[in-house]
Amino acid sequence: MAELSRALKDSAVGAPVRAATARHLPLPLLGRVAAVVGRRVLMLAVLLALVFAAVELLPGDAATATSERGESAADIAARRHLLGLDRPAWERFWDWMTGLFTGDLGVSARGEKVAHMLADPFPNTLLLAAVAFALTAVASLALGCWAAARPGRITDRVIGHAATSAFAIPEFVVSVGLLVLLSLWTDWLPAVTVAGADGRPATWTMLVMPVLALVIPQTGWNTTIVRGALADQAAAPHVEAAHLDGLPVRRVIWRHALPGALPAIATGLATSTGMLLGGTAVVETLFNYPGIGSVLASAVSTRDTPLIAGVVVCAGAAISVVLLAADLVRARVLGSHA
Template identity: 65%
Template sequence: MAVALSDAATATDRTTAGAGQVRRRTLAGPLRWLLLAPRRAAILLLLLVAVFLAVDLLPGDAATATGERGEAAEERRRLLGLDQPVWQRLWEWLSGLPRGDLGTSARGEPVTDLLATPFPNTLLLSGLTLGLTVLVALTLGCRAALRRGGPLDRAVSLTSTVAIALPEFVISVGLLLTLSLWTGWLPATTMTGADGSITSWNMLLMPVLALAIPQIGWNARIVRAALTDQAALPHVEAAHLDGLPSARVLLRHALPGALPTIAAGLATSTGMLLGGAVVVESLFNYPGVGTVLSGAIADRDTPVIVGAVACTGAAVTLVLLIADLIRARTLGGRP
């Protein structure tokens, strides 16, 4: 009887210890994700410092970019605070970030007000592009993985390679020629209303396609490769041996394990989308951050440039944190 009670107590202790280990593993993923947030924020801060210093190293400044010369340029430089050391100007700009103050432009306007309309427009364009990328890339990647080595797989591989190799401005010019100048199906430029928003939804089609085509090619290859790696795992092969349909095995057994890789690819695409938006928005006269940024670079307007980078960088950082959370929850906290 005593031996039985001792064995039961030992089994209970082992069960409790096992439950504690499972609980710790379950919490490891979210806790590790929370620890990644300060690291991502520190990287963003270093990026902003690098951009601020890089703009300061460019020839000329906001005073001379407007055509001022001599004493007039010196007076304007003093009014803009450009006569102060770069480290002092950098500290003044960084100290305003916790309050949501992105500084004042060379024309005397708050940078926050300058970006209040263009930044949501860029988020709309990037969000629509990312949604289209997810839908098409998942569809093509899954179908190619289901028929590895078949005609569809080869076609997806070829077209995705071509799409990745084409820069956004080349695709934009091709879309302008085919969908606007030759056929007249879509407007060549984006028209805006009094509030700064676009006047018709069809003006979004060509900018979205110009940004989405390279990212669809990139992510379709990632999805296909991730699913192929998962197909070689024992539990996926066992599901095939059990006679389950290939589509069910892919969706229920292979796709969940491939999610971290797919999420990382989409997070990388977000940064590429926001970077490519600078070129695409300028070509299509789209009222986004890219248009503001191109003008600010020409004017050497450091607060506007760094403010735009801060907004887009914060959006990319948020997407990267979401990808980290998906990885942590999928892998159970394993690196």
């Protein structure tokens, strides 16, 4: 799922977003938005086809993977027929795709509705990713602007090296480090997440380490983007003129440089959405977080194609909404400077 962001930079959101923006966007921009949405829908369909094909290439199938000890070959064959696995893969893919338009994500290998299986864990994952996204945006903007206000100085160099190092560390390593530091050594935070009666984390403290494990690498990535975008804007005539007028550095950055840097910053943050959702698969497993990470791992082990595809389409829709928002920000800013 970590590659999902790049695949979906040209993939899917639906008509509700187009309808919501239609009242506020000029017609040329509406045409571009419609074209982007169409390409993303097509790319998501291709991605789902690849998911079906990849699962088909794995050894075994859902009928054998979910079989119990002592079941006969006839029992497994009956389950294979019940799941439709004796039909061609393209036919099963077509049936699943046509059901998707009605909100039907199919039935899992264990006979449960996929939509019901994702109803609790997917909002938990969205909560984790949304909090991590908000903190990443705030931290990267603050650090990038702080570094840009002191170009070439030690603060700029330290932030630059720290950001590069943070992005280079995988979420798995960050998670283990946080577990050792904040749980095993200091006992400040719980090592695992315990779900309450509603299926959500029992206390907010159980969100801290999973969120930090996602935020630290992505803050490094986005701080680098913010710093680079502001450096590009520093050479713009209106920014140089603001410096010559004697305006304070912070005001020059926030009022003159940052608006022009927004398209690059928005694109970087939108790309991070896919990386955040992809990283949740690892982070949720390590912290026993009740999200789609464990659901996806279980689905892959049982060759449960409808469940895997359901996770992909839900994550893809979330990523696509953020990518469309980034496209609108970029189009709006570039249009205002045209």
